[in-house]
Amino acid sequence: MARVRLDHLGKSFGATAVLDDVSLDIASGEFIAFLGPSGCGKSTLLRMIAGLETVETGQIHIGDRRVDALAPGDRGVAMVFQHYALYPHMTIFENMAFGLRNAKVPKAEIETRVADAARILEIERFLQQKPGQLSGGQRQRVAIGRAIVKKPDLFLFDEPLSNLDAALRMRTRLELAQLRRRVQATMILVTHDQVEAMTLADRIVVMSDRRIQQVGTPMEIYARPANRFVATFVGSPPMSFLDATLGEGAGGLARATLAGGAAVDTEVPLAALPAGAGWRLGLRAEAVKVVAPGAGLVDAKVEFVERLGDRTLVYLRLADGSAITAEDAGTSRAAMGDAVGLALDGPVHLFDADDRAHYGPLA
Amino acid sequence: MSAASPRRSSWTNGLFVTPYLVVYLVLLLYPLLAGVWLSLHKADLFGGEAFVGLENFGRLLRDTVFLQAVRNTFYFVLLTVPPLAVIALGLAIALNRPTRAAAFFRGVFFSSSVLSVTIVTLIWRLVLIPDGGLIANVLHMAGKPPIPLLSHPDLVLPAIALTTVWWCLGLPMMLYLAALQQVPAELYEAAALDRASRWKTLTRITLPSIRRTLVLVVIIQCVLQFQLFGQAQLLTQGGPNGASRPLVLFIYEVGFRRWDIGYAAAASEILFGLILIATVLQYVTTREKEAVR
Amino acid sequence: MSALDRAAGRNPWIDRLGWAALTLAALVMVAPLLWTVGLSLKANGELLRDTASVFRGPYTLENYGSILARPAAFRWLANSLLVSLCTTAGVLALSSLAGYGFARLKFPGRKWLFALVLFGLAVPEQSVIITRHQLFSALHLHNTYPGLILPGLAAPFGVFLMTQYFKAIPVELDEAAMLDGASRRQVFWKVLLPLTLPAQATLGIFTFLSSWNDYWWPLISATRSEMFTLTVGVASSQINFAQTSGLGFLMAQAVFASAPILVVYVFFQKYIVRAVSGAAVR
Numbered sequence: 001m002a003r004v005r006l007d008h009l010g011k012s013f014g015a016t017a018v019l020d021d022v023s024l025d026i027a028s029g030e031f032i033a034f035l036g037p038s039g040c041g042k043s044t045l046l047r048m049i050a051g052l053e054t055v056e057t058g059q060i061h062i063g064d065r066r067v068d069a070l071a072p073g074d075r076g077v078a079m080v081f082q083h084y085a086l087y088p089h090m091t092i093f094e095n096m097a098f099g100l101r102n103a104k105v106p107k108a109e110i111e112t113r114v115a116d117a118a119r120i121l122e123i124e125r126f127l128q129q130k131p132g133q134l135s136g137g138q139r140q141r142v143a144i145g146r147a148i149v150k151k152p153d154l155f156l157f158d159e160p161l162s163n164l165d166a167a168l169r170m171r172t173r174l175e176l177a178q179l180r181r182r183v184q185a186t187m188i189l190v191t192h193d194q195v196e197a198m199t200l201a202d203r204i205v206v207m208s209d210r211r212i213q214q215v216g217t218p219m220e221i222y223a224r225p226a227n228r229f230v231a232t233f234v235g236s237p238p239m240s241f242l243d244a245t246l247g248e249g250a251g252g253l254a255r256a257t258l259a260g261g262a263a264v265d266t267e268v269p270l271a272a273l274p275a276g277a278g279w280r281l282g283l284r285a286e287a288v289k290v291v292a293p294g295a296g297l298v299d300a301k302v303e304f305v306e307r308l309g310d311r312t313l314v315y316l317r318l319a320d321g322s323a324i325t326a327e328d329a330g331t332s333r334a335a336m337g338d339a340v341g342l343a344l345d346g347p348v349h350l351f352d353a354d355d356r357a358h359y360g361p362l363a
Numbered sequence: 364m365s366a367a368s369p370r371r372s373s374w375t376n377g378l379f380v381t382p383y384l385v386v387y388l389v390l391l392l393y394p395l396l397a398g399v400w401l402s403l404h405k406a407d408l409f410g411g412e413a414f415v416g417l418e419n420f421g422r423l424l425r426d427t428v429f430l431q432a433v434r435n436t437f438y439f440v441l442l443t444v445p446p447l448a449v450i451a452l453g454l455a456i457a458l459n460r461p462t463r464a465a466a467f468f469r470g471v472f473f474s475s476s477v478l479s480v481t482i483v484t485l486i487w488r489l490v491l492i493p494d495g496g497l498i499a500n501v502l503h504m505a506g507k508p509p510i511p512l513l514s515h516p517d518l519v520l521p522a523i524a525l526t527t528v529w530w531c532l533g534l535p536m537m538l539y540l541a542a543l544q545q546v547p548a549e550l551y552e553a554a555a556l557d558r559a560s561r562w563k564t565l566t567r568i569t570l571p572s573i574r575r576t577l578v579l580v581v582i583i584q585c586v587l588q589f590q591l592f593g594q595a596q597l598l599t600q601g602g603p604n605g606a607s608r609p610l611v612l613f614i615y616e617v618g619f620r621r622w623d624i625g626y627a628a629a630a631s632e633i634l635f636g637l638i639l640i641a642t643v644l645q646y647v648t649t650r651e652k653e654a655v656r
Numbered sequence: 657m658s659a660l661d662r663a664a665g666r667n668p669w670i671d672r673l674g675w676a677a678l679t680l681a682a683l684v685m686v687a688p689l690l691w692t693v694g695l696s697l698k699a700n701g702e703l704l705r706d707t708a709s710v711f712r713g714p715y716t717l718e719n720y721g722s723i724l725a726r727p728a729a730f731r732w733l734a735n736s737l738l739v740s741l742c743t744t745a746g747v748l749a750l751s752s753l754a755g756y757g758f759a760r761l762k763f764p765g766r767k768w769l770f771a772l773v774l775f776g777l778a779v780p781e782q783s784v785i786i787t788r789h790q791l792f793s794a795l796h797l798h799n800t801y802p803g804l805i806l807p808g809l810a811a812p813f814g815v816f817l818m819t820q821y822f823k824a825i826p827v828e829l830d831e832a833a834m835l836d837g838a839s840r841r842q843v844f845w846k847v848l849l850p851l852t853l854p855a856q857a858t859l860g861i862f863t864f865l866s867s868w869n870d871y872w873w874p875l876i877s878a879t880r881s882e883m884f885t886l887t888v889g890v891a892s893s894q895i896n897f898a899q900t901s902g903l904g905f906l907m908a909q910a911v912f913a914s915a916p917i918l919v920v921y922v923f924f925q926k927y928i929v930r931a932v933s934g935a936a937v938r
Contacts, residue, residue, distance in 0.1 A: 072831070077835065087847055088851060089851055103837050380763075383773075394784035394786075397787040398786060457674055468678060473925075473929060479870075479871060485910040537929050541933055556663065592872060597894055635783035638778065
């Protein structure tokens with residue numbers, strides 16, 4: 001178990017910058033997820049921590065050691081690769097023992113550690129087989145086992161679930177969560193799947209465009225996204241946005257006025273906000289309800305209806321042309337072409353012209 | 364920074380390729396370039412060397428022995444490549460099935476390919492000679508007189524071509540077989556359900572599917588047969604009267620019998636140019652194949 | 657006749673006719689070989705009068721006895737074995753190192769150098785022979801084993817093959833091994849090299865066969881009988897065909913010289929075919 005510190009990391013491939021001034025402090029024993037779309041730099045960051053990519057600017061500390069100049073094998077990290085990267089010509093036992101042998105761990109100790117890991121992961125009966133004889137899920141366990149036996153300070157997972165089918169992915173996700181309780185180590189998971197990040201991580205690092213966009217617990221990220229990118233990327237369906245102008249409402253709080261004239265009260269003191277125009281109101285689907293026409297804040301037309309069983313997503317178009325998504329009960333009777341009203345039932349998010357979010361003080 | 368990262372470019376990484384590159388540069392590239400240099404000189408074994416420009420090439424174009432050798436070489440390619448391409452294709456189509464008998468036949472037709480040219484010519488000399496050869500014996504049984512296959516100027520190249528087809532049949536057959544394996548079985552099943560005849564199946568499915576391999580086989584065989592040497596040198600020494608002297612044998616004789624090495628070097632540059640063209644063609648063909656996949 | 661042919665209502669007689677033709681072709685194919693074996697089993701004097709005597713007895717092994725009595729053939733066999741084995745080992749070593757270097761490592765001029773090696777694929781041995789012969793004369797390498805072995809090591813095909821093969825191995829494996837604390841040498845030896853075994857086998861067989869059957873270079877470089885390889889040795893007795901000690905003896909020599917490679921072929925047919933055709937397509 002070790003604390004991990006990233007200080008002002010930068011990296012470019014030729015003329016293309018892939019990471020720009022990334023700093024992060026990870027507590028000992030924490031489970032961190034790097035979440036972002038492909039190309040955002042999250043894998044590069046992970047590989048820099050592992051030592052598979054060179055560090056151009058900045059520093060990496062694992063525990064008290066500065067590691068960015070060390071060879072990958074000397075950093076006390078273990079990694080589970082996207083395509084498992086098991087050695088095809090070695091048995092499962094040899095795969096798991098390879099790193100320990102390189103580290104000159106005594107033979108008896110190697111056998112104990114491999115046996116322990118194999119028991120935890122239920123792969124004991126495969127130990128004498130080659131990776132080619134195993135299914136995808138079994139290979140995944142071996143890859144995890146190969147990481148466990150090294151008793152690393154830091155575990156790195158590079159999209160470990162992306163090669164599994166849906167059912168297996170869910171099971172393995174649960175197993176990863178359980179593994180986390182059993183193994184005392186700091187863990188970093190790279191994923192583009194928000195469900196993985198939300199369910200597994202203590203804190204999520206949302207990345208986009210070479211930078212960290214926000215760091216926070218899953219609920220912080222969901223409830224108080226720092227900017228429009230995070231608000232759109234995390235949460236399904238994505239948040240809807242409406243143009244608004246700001247004025248003063250009750251108690252000095254900002255009041256947003258929509259294009260049709262309807263007003264929405266926010267919880268942000270107007271005095272705390274910068275002057276300027278270009279404001280947007282962000283609404284999650286579950287905060288928008290479908291009501292009878294004229295009965296809500298504003299009227300809209302139903303463009304499309306998606307029935308998910310337990311709930312129904314209703315895609316709407318307002319008179320000024322902006323689009324918004326509402327959530328209705330599973331038994332919703334909304335149909336395409338219907339004229340409906342919209343009511344607000346939940347928190348609203350306020351974004352300035354630079355897409356930054358603004359929130360009132362925490363309750 | 365990270366010393367172990369192979370992503371970092373460094374001179375020391377080049378050490379892995381250095382041993383081969385040294386051998387390559389000294390034993391292949393240097394002789395090639397020195398050959399170009401030499402071909403511009405009048406040179407002999409005893410160190411006499413005088414720059415003559417393109418005179419050697421001019422001499423080649425006026426040299427009837429050289430021109431005959433070039434003609435022989437092209438004629439030989441024409442005699443061998445079409446039969447090789449066609450017979451091997453027929454064998455491959457007939458033997459492309461998973462039975463033991465087919466495997467046995469494949470083994471038989473490929474077996475001659477592992478023999479060296481000296482053994483092949485030794486065997487075929489005793490097949491071809493009119494004085495007690497196998498063919499002469501067969502003709503004798505049919506009541507016909509023997510034919511002097513190796514000493515008749517019109518028959519000698521066809522005889523050497525026959526030897527060569529026998530020797531080289533295995534490789535193109537195996538190339539075709541590899542290509543036939545890649546043709547999806549569904550195509551044949553669909554054709555059978557459409558009650559397509561054997562001929563239709565062959566011309567509409569099999570041949571179009573292995574078109575690229577056909578081209579490849581022809582090019583590879585052209586390159587190989589262009590380098591004809593051993594069969595002619597061993598069976599006839601290029602005779603009678605130069606009727607079976609190919610280009611490589613010309614180079615060998617001029618370079619190592621007459622020791623006119625500048626002249627021989629010029630002839631080998633012409634050989635190199637011809638092979639280079641064929642190799643570029645082969646490269647283009649194989650690249651296209653990959654692009655389609 | 658296959659189920660497919662039946663389904664398509666195709667005439668089964670064409671199939672049977674095809675097999676008959678195939679059998680005939682196979683007979684034509686093996687006839688020269690049987691003829692050779694037959695001649696080798698006959699007394700030289702009898703063959704001198706009439707080679708058709710091969711179709712009837714008596715047969716004798718005396719020609720093979722004559723070979724045993726002449727140590728030169730065994731010397732040539734040993735030379736061939738030594739040269740072919742050394743060439744194969746050398747090509748495998750050089751190609752593996754260079755293939756790994758070109759496929760995995762970065763160094764200045766890498767792309768340019770690889771293109772230069774590819775260019776070598778288009779250079780026929782015959783077109784460099786004059787200057788290579790001069791070079792080996794200057795280095796006093798003619799009629800030596802290094803002189804016979806070295807040219808085989810320059811062929812670029814092995815480097816090309818191994819580079820392609822190393823490139824096909826996922827880089828994730830190198831990275832996993834590096835995280836497992838392996839040095840670059842260990843990554844090469846313990847992880848990558850074992851995975852190239854199929855390519856090593858292909859390249860090894862192809863190189864051995866080419867070297868064993870090579871006639872061109874040893875003919876030019878080895879001029880002393882004790883340095884002949886088997887190909888050149890057999891050729892030397894063939895060129896003196898008129899003065900040779902007899903047809904039967906000559907044919908026994910052909911059988912003796914082809915036996916090793918044919919035996920190897922029978923046992924490793926699958927691998928040899930794969931190696932040779934793989935090399936042709938490259």
